[in-house]
Amino acid sequence: GIQVEQSPPDLILQEGANSTLRCNFSDSVNNLQWFHQNPWGQLINLFYIPSGTKQNGRLSATTVATERYSLLYISSSQTTDSGVYFCAVGYSSASKIIFGSGTRLSIRP
Amino acid sequence: EAGVAQSPRYKIIEKRQSVAFWCNPISGHATLYWYQQILGQGPKLLIQFQNNGVVDDSQLPKDRFSAERLKGVDSTLKIQPAKLEDSAVYLCASSLGGGPQETQYFGPGTRLLVL
Numbered sequence A: 001g002i003q004v005e006q007s008p009p010d011l012i013l014q015e016g017a018n019s020t021l022r023c024n025f026s027d028s029v030n031n032l033q034w035f036h037q038n039p040w041g042q043l044i045n046l047f048y049i050p051s052g053t054k055q056n057g058r059l060s061a062t063t064v065a066t067e068r069y070s071l072l073y074i075s076s077s078q079t080t081d082s083g084v085y086f087c088a089v090g091y092s093s094a095s096k097i098i099f100g101s102g103t104r105l106s107i108r109p
Numbered sequence B: 001e002a003g004v005a006q007s008p009r010y011k012i013i014e015k016r017q018s019v020a021f022w023c024n025p026i027s028g029h030a031t032l033y034w035y036q037q038i039l040g041q042g043p044k045l046l047i048q049f050q051n052n053g054v055v056d057d058s059q060l061p062k063d064r065f066s067a068e069r070l071k072g073v074d075s076t077l078k079i080q081p082a083k084l085e086d087s088a089v090y091l092c093a094s095s096l097g098g099g100p101q102e103t104q105y106f107g108p109g110t111r112l113l114v115l
Helices: none
Strands: A004-007 A010-014 A019-025 A031-037 A043-048 A052-056 A059-064 A069-074 A083-090 A103-108 B005-007 B010-013 B019-024 B031-037 B044-050 B053-056 B065-068 B075-079 B088-095 B110-114
Touching: A004 A083, A010 A019, A019 A031, A019 A083, A019 A103, A031 A069, A043 A052, A043 A059, A069 A083, B005 B088, B010 B019, B019 B088, B019 B110, B031 B075, B044 B065, B044 B075, B075 B088
Parallel strands: A010 A103, B010 B110
Antiparallel strands: A004 A019, A019 A069, A031 A043, A031 A083, A052 A059, A059 A069, A083 A103, B005 B019, B019 B075, B031 B044, B031 B088, B044 B053, B065 B075, B088 B110
16 A cells, blocks of 8 residues: 655754655655644644645645655744644545654744 | 534543444534544544445454444444554544545544553
8 A cells, every 4th residue: 555654753843943844655646635733632634735835824835746745844833833743645536545654843942 | 613523532441341432523524534543653544434324444443343324424433342452542533525635624532541
């Protein structure tokens, strides 16, 4: 099956710093989503981005489908950005997605 | 609008006991998902319903896990008998439709500890 790898596994930054999270996938996909899981376990969808670039406030994401990777950028980090960021991909006509193992981000005040 | 509701939030049982989790999706959402998230890992899809029919249950351990979605709304996930390795967070999600572009909305999860 398709493999989803995220890097780095852990990232510790000071408030105000910028960060780049990477997601590599092993096969063509028609569905790629980024999620944030806060320290209380709640999963929130950030982006649906099978290709191209999207921005939402301090967050932006880029997917280069031909090279099988996606990047999530977080600018001017805040402590509320802490948590685990997951990339999830799908490759069928259905909505099934496969999650990577996540990047744990800790923002220090 | 109300989000995805799950209960209970926490459950502690002994191995070989049975347990059931309940999920109420967002109103009008046709697709409902159950995921298992083991500590330190990403969520893994156990079963996906479209209305009250099963779309995908390829990763559901059918010898001990069962799920149903009567009337195409609420859903229950049952484990019988539980094993130590079933300790995890069980997440329910729903989406409006079943296509690849659908945003999945997640509930708060049920944290299960099997002793």
